[in-house]
Amino acid sequence: MTALLEQIVNGAMMGAIYVLVALGMVLIFGVMEILNFAHGVLFMAGGYLCDVFVLHLTGSYPLAVILTMVTLAIIGVALERGVFRRLRVNVPMQIVASLGLILMAENGAVLLFGPSALQLTVPSVHSLVRVGELSFTVQHFIIIGAAVASIAALQLFLRRTRLGAALRATSQNPEAARVIGIDSDRVYRLTFAVASALAGLGGALLGPLFLISPQMGDLPLLKGLTAIVLGGMGSIPGAIVGGFAIGIIEAVSTLFITTDYRDMVVFAVLIAILLVRPWGLFGIRVRGDA
Amino acid sequence: MTSASVAAIAIIAALGSAFTMSAAGAAEKSIDIGIVTARSGPLAAPGKFQLNGFQLAVDTINKAGGVKIGSDTYQLALKVYDTHCNAAEGASAMQRLVGVDHVPVVLGEVCSPTAAAEAPVASDYSVPLILTVPTAPDLTRQGNPFLFRVNADTDQLNKALAAYVVERHWSPLSFIAWNNDAGRGGVNGMKALLPKDIAIGYVGYFDVGAVDFSSDVTNIRKSEARAVMLLMDEEPGALAIRQIRDAGLDTQLVGTLAMGSDRFLKRLDAKYLDGMVQYSAFPPSAPLQRIQEFGQAYRAHFGEEAHGFAAQSYDGLLLAVNAMQAAGTATDGAAIQKALSGLSFDGVIGHVQFDGNNQASPPVYITQWCKGGTRKIDFPADLKSGCGAG
Numbered sequence: 001m002t003a004l005l006e007q008i009v010n011g012a013m014m015g016a017i018y019v020l021v022a023l024g025m026v027l028i029f030g031v032m033e034i035l036n037f038a039h040g041v042l043f044m045a046g047g048y049l050c051d052v053f054v055l056h057l058t059g060s061y062p063l064a065v066i067l068t069m070v071t072l073a074i075i076g077v078a079l080e081r082g083v084f085r086r087l088r089v090n091v092p093m094q095i096v097a098s099l100g101l102i103l104m105a106e107n108g109a110v111l112l113f114g115p116s117a118l119q120l121t122v123p124s125v126h127s128l129v130r131v132g133e134l135s136f137t138v139q140h141f142i143i144i145g146a147a148v149a150s151i152a153a154l155q156l157f158l159r160r161t162r163l164g165a166a167l168r169a170t171s172q173n174p175e176a177a178r179v180i181g182i183d184s185d186r187v188y189r190l191t192f193a194v195a196s197a198l199a200g201l202g203g204a205l206l207g208p209l210f211l212i213s214p215q216m217g218d219l220p221l222l223k224g225l226t227a228i229v230l231g232g233m234g235s236i237p238g239a240i241v242g243g244f245a246i247g248i249i250e251a252v253s254t255l256f257i258t259t260d261y262r263d264m265v266v267f268a269v270l271i272a273i274l275l276v277r278p279w280g281l282f283g284i285r286v287r288g289d290a
Numbered sequence: 291m292t293s294a295s296v297a298a299i300a301i302i303a304a305l306g307s308a309f310t311m312s313a314a315g316a317a318e319k320s321i322d323i324g325i326v327t328a329r330s331g332p333l334a335a336p337g338k339f340q341l342n343g344f345q346l347a348v349d350t351i352n353k354a355g356g357v358k359i360g361s362d363t364y365q366l367a368l369k370v371y372d373t374h375c376n377a378a379e380g381a382s383a384m385q386r387l388v389g390v391d392h393v394p395v396v397l398g399e400v401c402s403p404t405a406a407a408e409a410p411v412a413s414d415y416s417v418p419l420i421l422t423v424p425t426a427p428d429l430t431r432q433g434n435p436f437l438f439r440v441n442a443d444t445d446q447l448n449k450a451l452a453a454y455v456v457e458r459h460w461s462p463l464s465f466i467a468w469n470n471d472a473g474r475g476g477v478n479g480m481k482a483l484l485p486k487d488i489a490i491g492y493v494g495y496f497d498v499g500a501v502d503f504s505s506d507v508t509n510i511r512k513s514e515a516r517a518v519m520l521l522m523d524e525e526p527g528a529l530a531i532r533q534i535r536d537a538g539l540d541t542q543l544v545g546t547l548a549m550g551s552d553r554f555l556k557r558l559d560a561k562y563l564d565g566m567v568q569y570s571a572f573p574p575s576a577p578l579q580r581i582q583e584f585g586q587a588y589r590a591h592f593g594e595e596a597h598g599f600a601a602q603s604y605d606g607l608l609l610a611v612n613a614m615q616a617a618g619t620a621t622d623g624a625a626i627q628k629a630l631s632g633l634s635f636d637g638v639i640g641h642v643q644f645d646g647n648n649q650a651s652p653p654v655y656i657t658q659w660c661k662g663g664t665r666k667i668d669f670p671a672d673l674k675s676g677c678g679a680g
Binding site (some may be wrong): 002003006007010014079106107110114115116117119130133134135136137210211213214215216218219249251254255258259260262 | 329331332334337338469493494495496497499500501502504505506507508509511512525528529536537538553555557
């Protein structure tokens, strides 16, 4: 029981990270039908930027996290305008451009920060919360809390603001949205800004707990992508449930099998669910789905 | 001339090499030494230490006027290719070094599988490949006469540690290891060396680049392990230790040569390391002249504490140079290979002489972390020291 509790908390923490990545990817895919495989490097950039902001600019971790999100939002807008807007209807080119961005960003990080991983020390990583014989860092709960708060804020934004309504309208029917006067370019910029800020938040939260390295976004990208496929492409509730489910399934599975097989369990569950519901847990069934 | 360069030149002089000391005799010809290493990707950090060792050796030799081979004096240069620890890229880089660049000898590699892919190319082109970091024992058991290894393999490293574990009866013993040749080979090698009364608790493998060890921590707790052995490098090692201790586990920690340095201490508070033991091929604070002098020269050159991979690589390059001198050629790989087989060399890491498989057997140490972040040597018995000398 102790082991199960420990793994549920650990799984929820990693699941929260997957949710932050998956939410960004699902927003971009839902609104623009772009699968941004370079989303992992935005996560990585969040880790590095947070390190720079803490050590060289603010000295404050919470402030650095906010600055990281703002900077990533600006980078997201630049990416949308500079790269993805031109490739909106060309999926193969989106993939090639994403892979190119990954290589450029990861090698750029090595060039700027060196090949060794960075270790950002913040108080919440060294403060422990004891639960019976178990103990967790405060950062574990900050990550889970930040993900839950981001989900709530995103829902409020989408449901209660005009910009959110414009974003939903563009997602559902871009042509109709344009006819009623919604500036689709503005919506696309906004989508990339929000998605990139969420990825940056993920990197800024996970970096201090583990390490900040050029490859730190690779795993969250893979698991985030899996989460949106599991939850249903384009579904925000699906990305949330998918992200947490993957985090907890992979953590709990290691109580029964060795850790090197945990990804196998995650993908076996994914395949099993897609065999029954090819449109994912919360996706919408469309003509042609089995 | 700085004290570091004096020390470095003293090492070379002690080896009996005929380097030209006078600036007036400056060399005009040059030799490119082939280097294969990881300069990017998750293993770029150990690759950097390896390359630093090669660079320090080359700079020291060139500063002393170059190296005399036959009747000519040469400056040395490194021809470096990044293999990313990828087998295909390693084989391709090796092919280019020997087929296009025509280097007389190649050194390096960080990863065992990549080295395994490079070795046949060395044999095909009759150019020696000298490994200075990979530890998979099988590498030098393939009957390839052109493959040499300066550093101790996993079996050699484990041997001393297994006796240490048995003596203290650390049972059950758990493992967290890289999911590759080095990690799996290390676990299997250790298991083979331990008697039946040392039970094996939990064994967990992780892929290079993984950072979350929480599942391993839970399973180590479940296995009630008295000790956990961490077969990994500096970065994951620091993370794993922090996660084990933060989760409230006080099990004995057993580490690798990457975990016995001040650099490693900087990644963690001393309280995390107190009592941890690790095997080492290069205890940086050992009271041995060769290690102290190398440490000073390395710090003067790169501004940081010396690393074992750098020391092994430094020795590897000096060995290659000695072999070229002994063979009297800077171009004939086969002659250099023959010379290497017969060399006896006292380097920074200790005495290096290749056995019938071209595997060296440098000394292996066991060091232990003391309170306050110092270390002591616990093995071998004749080098046992107090805290502050490991």
